[in-house]
């Protein structure tokens with residue numbers, strides 16, 4: 539067995555040990571290979587994939603434009619393996635780091651806390667988490683807030699709510715409120731409404747006060763989501779936003795109760811979403827709705843700030 543295959547197998551075994559909801563460790567993509575030897579002679583490896591998002595594209599609203607993403611293959615070596623790889627990554631960046639609008643990214647199982655210490659020591663922040671919710675059955679939603687599906691006629695009000703969420707998230711996490719955000723969001727929302735992805739609107743006295751936007755994602759073998767989620771039909775909660783003057787009054791809770799029941803009805807057996815741990819509303823709200831961290835997305839911005 540090659541070193542990479544052995545490390546991948548050991549990494550899958552470690553993932554199974556730290557969190558039963560993790561899928562098997564995914565083979566890294568194409569990129570520059572890093573290797574390192576640990577004090578006990580064990581070898582670890584990683585692949586560094588560099589990506590660039592062009593101006594005006596949706597990912598620029600949640601990511602730096604130049605991304606240096608490390609895919610660690612540390613097997614069962616824990617924190618020591620992660621530390622050794624991050625030292626190698628620093629050496630690689632010494633030979634050339636991207637500019638100001640850049641980041642280093644490592645996505646790692648949230649419960650593998652042995653990796654947290656080296657990530658923090660090298661300057662990474664836990665900017666986002668992919669959180670999951672697994673329940674046996676969805677109860678009938680409680681509450682009397684009217685919730686209905688948006689149509690393309692609701693584009694303007696839905697867009698304002700999505701932009702309000704972006705503005706808030708940009709203060710507390712990975713999101714970036716770029717000058718062309720309105721145009722990018724409008725294009726995305728138009729497409730989602732046209733293709734029939736559910737966007738739920740909560741109304742109080744006939745006024746829209748909140749939005750939840752979701753869709754179904756297949757995490758079957760070979761699907762991109764399969765690297766992060768166990769095989770199955772997942773409900774993805776893309777954006778939830780409540781008008782500032784209506785926050786904390788049960789709108790978000792009621793919207794999510796409806797969204798969870800409807801996503802289950804459409805075939806989702808579990809749901810997932812991303813939130814930012816530094817977001818003081820989302821970090822309370824999502825665990826209250828039954829979500830818990832599966833993956834943590836660690837970032838250093840700009841990439842050259844890696845220690």
Ligand SMILES: CC(C)(COP(=O)(O)OP(=O)(O)OC[C@H]1O[C@@H](n2cnc3c(N)ncnc32)[C@H](O)[C@@H]1OP(=O)(O)O)[C@@H](O)C(=O)NCCC(=O)NCCS
Pocket residue numbers: 702703706707778779780781784785786787788789790791792812813814817819820822823826
């Ligand atoms: C996060 C957000 C969608 C929650 O919606 P909401 O309508 O304000 O939340 P609710 O009133 O339904 O509150 C539900 C739970 O969240 C918690 N919560 C909500 N607002 C809170 C606040 N201001 N302080 C502390 N806890 C709060 C409460 O624990 C509440 O639980 P409980 O009433 O069941 O005990 C909303 O605050 C929002 O739009 N925030 C800005 C944008 C954002 O962060 N979106 C999410 C990005 S992932």
